[in-house]
Amino acid sequence: MQDFSELTAFIHSLLTQFLPEWAAVTVECVIIAVCLLLAYSLLALFYIWFERKVCAAFQCRLGPNRVGPWGLLQSIADMFKILIKELISLKHTDKFLFALAPYLVILASMLSFAVLPWGNGLQIIDFNIGIFFLIACSSIGVLGILLAGWSSNNKFTLIGALRSGAQMVSYELSIGLSILTMVAFAGSMSIGDIVNAQANGWFIFTGHIPAVIAFVIYLIAGTAETNRGPFDLPEAESELTAGYHTEYSGIHFGFFYLAEYLNLFIVSGVAALMFFGGWMPFHINGWDSFNQVMDYIPSVIWFIGKAIALSFVIIWFKWTFPRLRIDQLLSLEWKYLLPINLANLVLMVCCIVYGWHF
């Protein structure tokens, strides 16, 4: 399995030959930022196309099929359209907060990108509190949504923002606890350590029952966290027209739209990291030749492939289930998911202490 850290070390040494240390680091930062932005927009474009195709398949339609082969260029055309659209400025709004909100939302998902394990050695920063950082970052997003709803000075957006606030605060608990369960199993918060601990078997297999429970809860809470159906109450179009982003237009709306898809990727990416071994290939103990074949697939493809497969499940939810009501949504979290989660954490701890795992 190729190690990207060799490549990055080579770039670093190359740069330090010509530049002083601080300048080299600055240049690297810029390169990373450019790569990140590129990955960000490419992924978003892909996801928009992917969701449309998947949704169309569920609905017995073809989906986009005119622009480019299989409609691949459709999302690029749409992105271009959004870029050239007018930013409508509204009277009686808090101009600064109104403009700030979409950036906060996009910032939150951008920051989370920094700690995702893209491939073997291909990680921007490997904290010892990586997972903690990830959860903290994703919480900034709710701030942006609340701001958007409040500053638009519109009753629908306000209700949407309040719903979103209640929903995200509640479901963050579930996300946190199910991740905590896996962190306890891995024994580390560092993302690199978590991935490496899954070299001989992904957590979903080695952690068996508690890991599966944690995964199911994580998937439900993750769907809620990204405001996607059946938990899309903050933007429930049949109730609140478009929820918190009703008043946004042009690229500001585009940011919300983009962030929604990127959050989908992040949630699936974290699920891949915590339960399906991050970039680790699929290995079966004892099947050496099989394992070697698996090793030939690049680690980046492993990670992104897993994330997309999990996203497919979340998209599948959206196009199958009707939407929940706000009280049902909250009782699902507080009455069911949270107690199950706490019990599951205890179960996991027992498994670890008594060594009931593989």
Place this chain on the structure above:
Amino acid sequence: MANIQEKIAKLFPEAAFEEADTLTVTIPDAQWHELAKTLRDDAEMAFDYLVTIVGMDWKDSLGCIYYLDSTTHNTHIAVKVIATGDRETPYIHSVSDLYAIGCIYEREVYDFFGIIFIGNPDMRRLFLSIDWKGFPLRKDYDMNPDINPVPHENERQSDYTYTYVEDADGKIVKEEKRVFAEDDFVVNIGPQHPATHGVLRFRTAVDGETIKKIDVYMGYIHRGVEKICEMDTYPQTLHFMDRLDYFSAHPYHHCLCMCIEKAAGIEVPRRAQVIRVIMDELSRIASHCLFIGTFCMDLGATTMLFYTLRVREQILDIMDKTCGARMTFNYETIGGVIADLDPDFVKDVKALLEILPKNIKEYNKLFTGNVITRNRMEGVGVLSRKDAISWAITGPSGRASGWACDVRKTAPYAVYDEVEFDEIVRTEGDSMARFKVRMDEMEQSARIIAQLIDKIPDGEIQAKVPKVLRLPQGRWYQTVEGCRGAFGIYIESDGGTSPYRLKIAPPCLPLAAVVDHLTEGSKIADLITIGGSLDYIVPDMDR
């Protein structure tokens, strides 16, 4: 009917009787409220269902004709009340305390005729803007566009409503009160809103997510169909029926045709009768398909829409081949149908009947059993049988509350008495029951079509109708089972070529009126569920 007449004559000596299409009682306004109370509460009469209020302008006087039905005895009666007071301020006593739907029906009469109902808690205009000058259905109404120009500014809105009450000396006093409390957080759901199914506005007072009160604001698609009909000849009036319930136009067309045929004494050929019934039932399947699709979409299950539209498309294609249109068919005509069936018709319908059960099974699998669906719909917006009758909620929504109100069974028309089908009645009265009733009705409609499709008799499709059709003097009322409830047409003729008064009694007006009653104390999301499950359609209520 004779003993009812005797009984009323004994209690109310002033009452005059007239045996027309239905037994008509004429009563002075002073005794009207008392009579209404007797009619409703007397066990022998039990006229508990207010079908419609027809406002009338007889040139020398204004008044109303109330059509009442008894749900226990299946009898009908009409009560004619002439307004007191002068033409400027005519008064009639309100029956909104006896019949819940009375409130909105009286508002409609007030809007068109200016008759003030004493005791009605909400005496505002219903369809027209509050600054409208004149009362359009009065015979002396001035249609000059300068009087009511098209506004170029926002319509004036008012937070106040009025009540007229009689004080101790019998003087009528106008009282003003707020629609909402002063510090209510009022959200406008509509007129442009994805879930109002047309241009309808719910002014919703909410407390957080909980609904406190809803004020239904309609009239955005009001086109004055009744007024236009007064200026048209009878064959011309038919075209407007397609534009009321545009999702299922056949039954409405059928109703007006039947009413005119009844009045003119035209015998419709049997072939046309059978074709009409098949078309009605195809419409019903198409309409219920659309209901299921849009209702599920309101609940967030977008995928269902595409599944149900597939079947609807197939039906619309069948219609297209025979009627030449997909929505505004204009197919039934006075004395029969306008064109013969397409040669492929029988084959196409049989193909539809074959795939339909499979599709219904698929809908149930995808949606009905889902736990989220059940949580969203079960126990939401429960309407009791008594309330359903009082609010005049007919059709599938009424039957979901346990009220067997299917006109095809209570007063069979065309060939409905010759076919076998079950009237679907459920007792839960919640949104789920309303949904399931429609699901099951599709199967029953298919059953009716299956019985008729092989037995379409040969022969004429149209009776001989005079070129210039004049109806004799008199009045007629005809009801059919539309896809959303009982649809009624009232025609009063003065012997001319166009109706003196043509009143349309749509099923959707009560459906929209009852939303406030059903949503009190529930969540915003429930408003969408309840509104969707009632399946009202705005052009029908606005007319």
